[in-house]
Amino acid sequence: MTIEIANRYFWFNPRNGAEYYALISASSKEEAIKIYYREISDRDADPDVGCKELTSAEAWKKLQNADDGEGGELSIEEKLESFEDTGIILWPMAMLY
Template sequence: MKMTAKITHRYFEFNPKNGADYYALISAKNKEEAINVYYRDISDRDDEPDTDCKELTSAEAWKKCQNADDVEGELSIEEKLEEFEGNGVILWPMELIQ
């Protein structure tokens, strides 16, 4: 499937290798917004945000979404694309779901 939608978001990856508490892939307008979403929705710390993240291209982020396991069962490619085009947390750690 070829992506044809205009990309309106930027994608940021938080990784424990870079000092994050948990892995997360977040869609946001900018890095500051992504960090705020990470601390609001993912991190269990109340500290001031000090975690760094890596910006991914939309192609890199989409590949990670396609390869990610789906907790609720198999999502269709259309459902994954809908989540991918949304704003906010796209992928998060399994520990937070269970």
């Protein structure tokens, strides 16, 4: 029996050329970059934007350590639901305002 991992995790960081930080779950680096430019960045798409692929354990640790910005912690169930979905998992809270 094999377990197929549906999503891969990509960390965008300003230190690596990204405009904003973000953790994105996608099936490929190219898909993650498209999501980043569609949903996060207002710059023109740059296929060479720096993003690092993380293991699921590394991505989960980032999510666990993140401040949810709502004055309290998200429940473990809410974090797990976010983690299992494709798309943006973490992004700058300032972008919501």
